[in-house]
Amino acid sequence: MIALGADHGGYRLKEAIKAYLQEQGMEYQDFGTNSEDSVDYAPIAAKVAHFVADGHAEKAFLCCGTGIGISIAANKIKGIRAAVVTNEFCAEMTRRHNDANILCMGGRVIDEETAVKLAKIFLETPFDGGRHSVRIGHIQDIEEGRL
Ligand code: RB5
Secondary structure, three states: EEEEEEEEOHHHHHHHHHHHHHHHHOOEEOOOOOOOOOOHHHHHHHHHHHHHHHHOOOEEEEEOOOOOOHHHHHHHOOOOOOOOOOOHHHHHHHHHHHOEEEEEEOOOOHHHHHHHHHHHHHHOOOOOHHHHHEEEEEHHHOOOOOO
């Protein structure tokens, strides 16, 4: 299960990713927004991030104008590792090294074609584990107040 969410600035990217998921026959849940009318991004980020953190979706995509605001909001939820990416290298590395569970992108930064390319990489790239698991453990230590 893949979750999707966007504000008005990321709406077009979300729709493009959704079309790709449909094409692939993948199961998804779309948390809106459903138009380019102005909406606030944090409540949408919270819904999607909780859905992932609660184990209902394995991964998610969140899009706003830059990808930044919606990622900051999502990263407030324990267990979420939301990464803003703009290129293929970062989309791959945030899976391999950060085990990112939410990919964030900006509709005012990249086009739909690029967003789908990055989404595909994010979905297909595994976590490398090893020394990177130790580093993810440190992030969990921060969440738990041990660091
Ligand atoms: C909305 O205008 C814009 O601020 C939002 O989409 C996002 O870019 C925030 O980080």
